[in-house]
Amino acid sequence: MSTYVERFPAEAKVIRSAFYVSFVSLAIGALMGLLQTLHRTGMFEVFSEPGTYYTVLTTHGVFLVIAFTIWFLVGVFVWAVTTSLDRGVESLRFTWSWYGLMSLGTALAGIAILAGFVDDWPIVGDVSADVLFTFYAPLQAHPMFYLGLAIFIVGTWVAGVDWFRSWWVWKQENPDERIPLPTFMVLTTMLMWYIATLGVAVAVLAFLLPWSLGLLETVNPLLTRTLFWFFGHPVVYFWLMPAYMMWYLLLPKISGGRLFSDPLARVVFILFLILSVPTGIHHQYLDPGISEGFKFIAMTNTMFLLLPSLLTAFTVVASMEHGARQRGGEGHFGWLKALPWGNPAFTGMALAGLMFAAGGFSGMINAGMNINYLVHNSFWVPGHFHLTVGTAVALTFMASTYWFLPQLTGRKLFSRPLALVQVVLWFVGMTFMSNAMHRAGLLGIPRRTAEPWYDGFEFEAGVGSVGELNAQIALGGTLLTLSVAIFLVVVIGTALNGKSSEIETSVIPEPLSGPEDSPLVLDNLKLWTVIAVVLVVLAYTLPLASIIDRGGLLGPGGRAFPMSLDSLVVLAQLATEGALPR
Amino acid sequence: MNVHQYERYWLIAALVLIVAIIATVTYGAVGIGIAMIDDSEETVDPDALGEHERFSETGTHQVGENEYEVNVIAWQFSYEPGGSPDPPIEVPAGSEVTFYVTSEDVIHSFSVVGTNVNTMVIPGEVATMTVEFDEATEYGLLCNEYCGELHHDMEGEIIVHPEEEFDLFEIPAVDAPEQVDAGEEAEITVTLANERHQERSTTLAFEFDGDEQREDVTVDGESTEEVTFTVDTTDLEDDDYSWSVTVEDGMERTVDESGQLTVGEPEED
Ligand code: HEM
Ligand SMILES: [Cu+2]
Ligand SMILES: [Cu+2]
Numbered sequence: 001m002s003t004y005v006e007r008f009p010a011e012a013k014v015i016r017s018a019f020y021v022s023f024v025s026l027a028i029g030a031l032m033g034l035l036q037t038l039h040r041t042g043m044f045e046v047f048s049e050p051g052t053y054y055t056v057l058t059t060h061g062v063f064l065v066i067a068f069t070i071w072f073l074v075g076v077f078v079w080a081v082t083t084s085l086d087r088g089v090e091s092l093r094f095t096w097s098w099y100g101l102m103s104l105g106t107a108l109a110g111i112a113i114l115a116g117f118v119d120d121w122p123i124v125g126d127v128s129a130d131v132l133f134t135f136y137a138p139l140q141a142h143p144m145f146y147l148g149l150a151i152f153i154v155g156t157w158v159a160g161v162d163w164f165r166s167w168w169v170w171k172q173e174n175p176d177e178r179i180p181l182p183t184f185m186v187l188t189t190m191l192m193w194y195i196a197t198l199g200v201a202v203a204v205l206a207f208l209l210p211w212s213l214g215l216l217e218t219v220n221p222l223l224t225r226t227l228f229w230f231f232g233h234p235v236v237y238f239w240l241m242p243a244y245m246m247w248y249l250l251l252p253k254i255s256g257g258r259l260f261s262d263p264l265a266r267v268v269f270i271l272f273l274i275l276s277v278p279t280g281i282h283h284q285y286l287d288p289g290i291s292e293g294f295k296f297i298a299m300t301n302t303m304f305l306l307l308p309s310l311l312t313a314f315t316v317v318a319s320m321e322h323g324a325r326q327r328g329g330e331g332h333f334g335w336l337k338a339l340p341w342g343n344p345a346f347t348g349m350a351l352a353g354l355m356f357a358a359g360g361f362s363g364m365i366n367a368g369m370n371i372n373y374l375v376h377n378s379f380w381v382p383g384h385f386h387l388t389v390g391t392a393v394a395l396t397f398m399a400s401t402y403w404f405l406p407q408l409t410g411r412k413l414f415s416r417p418l419a420l421v422q423v424v425l426w427f428v429g430m431t432f433m434s435n436a437m438h439r440a441g442l443l444g445i446p447r448r449t450a451e452p453w454y455d456g457f458e459f460e461a462g463v464g465s466v467g468e469l470n471a472q473i474a475l476g477g478t479l480l481t482l483s484v485a486i487f488l489v490v491v492i493g494t495a496l497n498g499k500s501s502e503i504e505t506s507v508i509p510e511p512l513s514g515p516e517d518s519p520l521v522l523d524n525l526k527l528w529t530v531i532a533v534v535l536v537v538l539a540y541t542l543p544l545a546s547i548i549d550r551g552g553l554l555g556p557g558g559r560a561f562p563m564s565l566d567s568l569v570v571l572a573q574l575a576t577e578g579a580l581p582r
Numbered sequence: 583m584n585v586h587q588y589e590r591y592w593l594i595a596a597l598v599l600i601v602a603i604i605a606t607v608t609y610g611a612v613g614i615g616i617a618m619i620d621d622s623e624e625t626v627d628p629d630a631l632g633e634h635e636r637f638s639e640t641g642t643h644q645v646g647e648n649e650y651e652v653n654v655i656a657w658q659f660s661y662e663p664g665g666s667p668d669p670p671i672e673v674p675a676g677s678e679v680t681f682y683v684t685s686e687d688v689i690h691s692f693s694v695v696g697t698n699v700n701t702m703v704i705p706g707e708v709a710t711m712t713v714e715f716d717e718a719t720e721y722g723l724l725c726n727e728y729c730g731e732l733h734h735d736m737e738g739e740i741i742v743h744p745e746e747e748f749d750l751f752e753i754p755a756v757d758a759p760e761q762v763d764a765g766e767e768a769e770i771t772v773t774l775a776n777e778r779h780q781e782r783s784t785t786l787a788f789e790f791d792g793d794e795q796r797e798d799v800t801v802d803g804e805s806t807e808e809v810t811f812t813v814d815t816t817d818l819e820d821d822d823y824s825w826s827v828t829v830e831d832g833m834e835r836t837v838d839e840s841g842q843l844t845v846g847e848p849e850e851d
Contacts, residue, residue, distance in 0.1 A: 051731030132728055138688050138705060139730065221689060222704050264589065285618060286691075287702045288709035289625070292611075292618040299607060303600045310596035314589055368607050370616040373698035377691060377726035444695040446726035451734045457695055457722025513586075550625050556706040557627035561658070561688050561730065 004079065004407040004506045010092055011082050012408045014099060018075035019401070019408070021106065023491055025067035026394075030484035032060035037433070037477030040450060041470035053450035054130045055116040061133030062113060065239070065389055066152070067106055072397045073242040074102070074159050077186045079404070080245065081163045083506060084180035085170045089162060098158035105152025112145035116563075130563040132448065134232070135208070137224045140562045143212040146204050153197050160190035178515040179523050181262055182249060182508070188269040189241040191529050192234060192276050195536060199230025199280070211560065220555030222289045223547050229280035230540065237276040239389050241269065243396040247316045247349060249508050250400055254346045255339055257323025259511035260315045263518035268315075270522065271308040274532040278539030279305055285372045289550060294543045299369045301539065309360060316353060322512065344416060348399020348423035352392050355430060359387030362438060377448070380441025383434045391430050398487050399423055405494045412500040414493025418486055425483040433476025436469040443469075619701045623708035628686050631655055636682060636708075641835070642673055644750060644778050650674070654683045656690040656703045658730050664723050664738030669835040671723070671740045673715055674748035680712045690729045694740060695722035702727060718744045741834060749831035750777040751784055753839045754806070756827065761844040764820055768813040768843055772827050776801035790825040790843070791818070813843070820846025 005012040035056050039046040047053050078095070082088055089095045109129070115121065116128030129141035163186050167179065179187070207219045207227075252259045259265065281298035284290055321335055329338025340346045362384040365371055375381060402419050406412055413419060443459040443466065445452050459466050521527065550556075585593075610616045631637040640653045640662050650673055655662045662668045673679050683692045683703050690703040694713075701709040723738035757771040776782050783800040788811040801807045811827070826840035 050734060054728065054731060054733070057728075130731070136689050136727075139728075220706070222707055225689070225704070261586070261589070264585070284702075286700060286709075287707075288619050288623070288704055289621050289707035291621045295618050295620075296611070300604055303604050306600055306603075307596055310599070311589075311593065314592045318586075318589070364603060368603065368610075369618065370607060370610040370614075373616075373700045376700055377693070444693070444722075444724075446693070446724060448728040449726070449734045454722060454724065454737045456737055456739045457720075460696065546621065550621065551706050556625040557629045558705045559629065559687070563730070 002505065003410055003503045004083065005410045007506075008082050008088050011078055011088055011095075014089075014092075014095055015075040015078050015404075016408050017099065018071050018078070019404070021103065022068050022071035022075070022397075023488065025063040025071065025106075026484060027488055029060050029064035029068055030481050032056045032063070034477055034481040036060060037474050040452060041474045042451075042453065043470065043474040047450070050450040051130075052117070054132065054448075055113070055128065057448060058113050058116070058130055058132050062109065064394075065133060065235075066149075067110070069239045069389065069393060069397070070152075070156065071102070071106075073239070074098075074156065076242050076245065076400075076404075077159070077163060077189075079407075080182035080186050080249075081166050083508070084182035085166055087166065087170060090165050090169060094158075094165075095162055098155045098162060101155030101158060102152055103155075105148045105150070105155055108144050108148030109152065110148070112142045112148060115142075128563055134228060136228070137208060137211070137219045137221045138558055138561045140208075140212055140560045143209060146209040146212055150201065150204050150209065153201060156193065157197070160194065163187065163190060178518065181259075181265060181511070181515065182245065184266060184523070185241065185245045185248070185269050187525060188273045188528070189238065189245075191525065191532070192241070192273045193238050195277050195529075195532055196231050196234035196238065199227040200232075203227035203231075207554075216554060218555050218558055218560075220547070220551045220553060221558070222287065222551060223544070223553070223555070225287070226281070226284065226290070226544065226547055229283045230277065231280070232283060233280040234276040236389065237272050239393045241272055243352070243393045244268070244312055246396050246400045247312065247353060248319075250345065250403055251316060251349050251353075252319035252323055253508055254343060254349075254403065255320045255323025256327045257319055257325075258509045260318040260322065261513040261517070262511040262515045263513065263522065264311060264315055265511075266518055266522040268308040268311050270528050271305075271311075273528050274535055275301060275305045275308075277532065278535045281539075281543060282367055282369075282372075285369055286376050289547060290543055291546065294546075295369060297539060299367060301535075302367045303364075306360070306364070309356075313353075313357065320350070342416070342420065343402075344413075344419035344423050345399045345403040347420060348402070348426075349396050351423060351427040352395035352399065355387045355395070355427065355434075356392035358434075359384055359392060363388065375441055377446060378441035379437045379445045379447050379452075382447050383437030383439075383441055386430060386434050386437070391426070391434075395423060395426050395430075398426070401487075401491065405491065406500070406503045407506050409495060409497075410499050410503065411494055411497040412503065414490045414497055419490050422483050422486040422490065425479055425486065429476045429479030429483055431476070432472045433480060436472035436476065439464075440466070440469045440473070617712070619709050619711060623682065623710055625706050626684055626708060628684070628705040631684065631686050637684060642671065642679075642750060647779065648677045650677050650679045652679055652681050654681060654692065656683060656685045656692060656725070656736075658687050659725070659732040659736040661692070661723065661736075661738040663835070664740070665736065669833075670738065672748070672833055672835060673740065673742055674745045675715055675718045675742050676745045678712060678714050680710060683709045688729045689727050690725045690736065691727040693724055693726045695724060697721065700726075715742045718742050743833070747832060748778070749782050749784060749829075749833055751775065751782070751801075751829045751831055751837050752777055753827065753829065753837055756839045756841065758825070758841050759843065760841075762815055764818065764846045765816050768815060769810050770813065770825060770827070771808050771810045772839070773806050773808050774799055774801055774829070775806045776803060779803040785830040787828045787830050788825065789827075791823045796830075815845045818845050 035046045038044040112129040116130050127142050129145035131139045131141045203224045210216045211219050248265050279302040282302045324335035324338040327338045329335030636653050643651045645651050664671045685703045685705040692703050693700040719742050721740040725736035752775045754775050755773040762768045780803045786797045788795045790813050823843045829837040
């Protein structure tokens with residue numbers, strides 16, 4: 001009957017606060033995206049020092065895929081747990097404490113990165129973290145970067161505890177009830193996240209942070225890289241599962257129907273829980289020091305991970321069709337016309353789903369072990385993931401914001417037509433940018449490269465020309481940035497809008513096939529967690545043991561390559577000279 | 583559990599698709615024989631590559647009738663050999679070449695443009711890959727793994743020479759006096775090694791004080807020849823003179839040696 005903010009005003013404030021951090025990160029990230037497209041296509045010489053490009057790219061990667069996505073999804077998870085259990089958080093102080101930890105982590109890592117735009121700071125000297133979001137050693141960032149990252153992740157762990165706690169208390173009061181689907185989705189996602197983040201936590205806390213502080217002289221670059229990808233693949237599902245959640249919960253509702261099947265939604269989330277982690281080595285198909293057998297196992301697991309996505313495609317389309325038919329849609333394809341295309345939340349999510357299908361195809365190429373030689377680290381790869389995280393996730397989050405904001409503020413959406421233009425513009429811009437990136441990658445043009453033009457050779461385009469591809473990338477990037485600008489206008493406009501009483505109810509309708517059709521075992525989170533852990537142990541024990549056996553825990557030698565650590569040197573000098581204020 | 587009939591069909595189709603993709607990749611590995619970069623080589627100390635058996639000898643080496651090994655060190659921000667200031671990587675056409683690539687600093691890639699020769703280069707690890715070069719041509723080489731602020735400048739070149747023009751000469755030793763009295767003859771003996779397994783001919787160019795002498799030499803496979811150049815100092819004033827000897831084999835890689843000859847009494851200082 002009522003909006004979310006009326007039912008849970010304090011929680012609505014938490015969610016709004018998380019969303020706002022997310023949107024600021026999006027704004028910063030998108031601006032960097034624009035600079036990248038203009039510079040690396042040669043359209044416009046943005047940086048007189050091409051090295052600055054990598055500070056920009058680190059900002060783009062970290063602010064978008066760590067801050068924008070995760071800040072948004074913790075907000076969504078608070079909403080999902082509180083609405084579906086129909087109870088507020090157990091302790092608001094506890095909730096704000098993880099919010100605080102995540103903020104502190106974001107600030108530390110963010111400052112370390114952004115400080116790289118200035119060469120020399122008073123007192124602390126050179127602070128920067130131009131290591132990109134993968135921070136592969138021996139490239140070394142300022143310790144503040146690693147520290148921020150660690151604190152941020154601990155913050156998400158505490159947030160997970162908050163949601164488990166809500167569920168636990170609810171379960172004592174409702175011992176015979178099934179876990180409501182939205183809460184089930186949150187819990188399975190968080191279980192996956194706990195397992196996945198172990199990799200990066202060990203990499204950062206045991207190796208990279210002490211190393212950046214000078215406590216360790218060397219690290220094993222292959223080991224820290226493998227631990228990164230232990231986390232780096234499943235983090236993709238940490239972004240994607242909330243987007244799927246929106247497709248399962250909001251999309252059917254907005255289409256005017258009901259979710260097709262509750263049991264299958266549960267199966268999908270369980271598959272993600274157990275299959276997301278033992279696949280990370282597919283990012284290391286071309287790494288020396290890992291045997292072909294381990295790569296093959298990761299490839300097989302990866303392919304089975306297609307299953308939950310393919311099942312989702314079915315359920316989502318079936319639920320939309322059901323909704324359209326409720327609205328009077330008819331015919332084989334005629335029902336498509338009956339969908340609420342005028343609703344930006346619907347249209348955005350539907351377009352996001354469509355692009356995800358395209359991203360799925362290029363993903364199958366990436367995952368195809370020996371086919372990967374052709375595309376690895378080429379421009380094809382960002383072409384691929386701007387369809388997945390950059391659209392399936394990002395556009396779904398933006399589109400669902402149009403549904404969430406009125407719920408969270410009690411204010412009407414600022415401008416529906418503008419919001420509609422925004423989601424369509426994203427689709428058009430991404431079509432240009434992503435398609436051209438894929439094609440450029442097939443010519444051998446590398447990713448993560450400020451000026452991909454060389455003295456000794458040129459890239460040969462079979463169809464069209466490199467210039468034409470560059471023009472499309474720059475055009476696409478410009479449209480995308482414009483789209484983000486419009487998104488921010490709508491968000492700010494809504495926040496400033498007057499209160500309205502005509503906002504639809506936030507209650508999610510019951511699925512067509514409800515939880516009573518789900519076997520009880522699906523809710524046995526312990527069982528699925530154990531299976532997930534066993535699979536991870538099977539997939540990772542031998543590769544990690546072999547890497548450590550070959551190169552040692554701290555690697556076979558080598559040095560650190562600080563992307564600048566002058567500040568520590570300066571501090572050390574000040575300390576030894578006694579000039580440091582006490 | 584209640585699974586809709588269409589959903590069941592879809593599930594089966596999805597599983598078939600997954601199995602088909604795995605089968606395709608397996609066929610690529612087993613049937614076509616596309617090997618993955620693996621862990622066949624031992625680790626190396628990136629700080630001591632100069633003492634390493636393989637990496638102290640970077641460049642191309644013949645190891646069989648048509649088989650070659652190329653040892654490459656990637657560094658911020660070039661390849662040795664392959665990129666400047668080193669010469670390009672040179673191999674003959676019609677050969678099977680195994681690259682051994684490692685890094686002395688951070689993670690790089692070794693990626694040959696327009697081919698599927700593409701590997702990560704990780705300090706401490708050695709990436710190996712075997713490639714067949716059929717035709718004489720040139721390839722661009724680039725680093726596609728971010729490795730620092732000049733990453734975009736990291737490039738190189740691979741030149742595939744016609745088989746009959748490809749040489750691997752070295753000058754392992756030169757026997758030359760440091761000083762001769764004015765009016766005496768100086769003999770400079772150059773040892774020329776042919777590291778190919780086939781007999782090869784080339785020209786040695788010897789230069790002394792602006793005068794050039796040339797000598798055609800034929801060397802058996804995997805052996806050496808000595809060539810002596812004689813310098814007459816009769817018309818020379820007492821002074822220090824430099825000489826050099828260069829292999830003129832048409833390769834991009836320069837093989838040369840040089841030294842000094844003092845004519846008359848060495849100056850004391
Ligand atoms: C305004 C919209 C955007 C533009 C114009 C844009 C543009 C680009 C370009 C050109 C690159 C490639 C840079 C290179 O490899 O040299 C890139 C990389 C990347 N983008 Fe975006 N992007 C946008 C939005 C997004 C969004 C919404 C996400 C994710 C939520 C995202 C995630 C990434 C990531 C993770 C990378 C890779 C960073 C790295 O290689 O370290 N981008 N972007
Ligand atoms: Cu992955
Ligand atoms: Cu590089």
